[in-house]
Amino acid sequence: MAATESRMIKLGTTAPGFTLPDAFGKTHTLDNANDASALLIMFICNHCPFVKHVRRELSKIGKDYQQRNVAIFAINSNDAKTHPGDSPENMRREIAEWDYVFPYLVDNDQSVAKAYEAACTPDFFVFDKDQRLVYRGQLDASRPSNDIEVTGVDLRAAIDATLAGKAATDRQIPSIGCNIKWKPGNEPDWYK
DSSP states (O other): OOOEEOOOOOTTOBOOOOEEEBTTSOEEEGGGGTTOSEEEEEEOOSSOHHHHHHHHHHHHHHHHHHTTTEEEEEEEOSOTTTOGGGSHHHHHHHHHHHTOOSOEEEOTTOHHHHHHTOOEESEEEEEOTTOBEEEEEOSOSOOTTSOOOOOOHHHHHHHHHHHTTOOOOSOOOOOEEEEOOOOTTOOOTTTO
16 A cells, blocks of 8 residues: 655645535535634545545544534545546445535545645645644554554644644644545646
């Protein structure tokens, strides 16, 4: 299983705006999060073993934090033509099976993944109420190849700190997962 790390973009970066359809065709924008106390953007997909390993926790995080005024968006930027398991139809199945309460968006032209410099699935970004990046890194230390329990401790700590008006930890460890499946010829310069 090939592993790619997060790019760890600069803290303080403003969340790039987007307008994307979800798996059911309803349009969502970053503006929907303007009144949120914190913002979580997750780049995920359906087929990646790293995402499969944590999706139960992603569902729990959705339920736990939407009640605390955290806007959450999951984004699938993979090329569904080369990876049909990541099609909107299969995203709808994933939403139902794992009871995702957050919008699961389709980044068909991959422009949002490029704007966030998302490199892998899963890739996590936490922004404060002003939509400034305060955390980019791993969910926790669990991987499909180790026996560490999936708890979401690192991501949860970053969200909790943000909600409390405190700084997230300085020790931010890159997320690791499958690389974004770029459309042929659409790879960002930093990927090549």
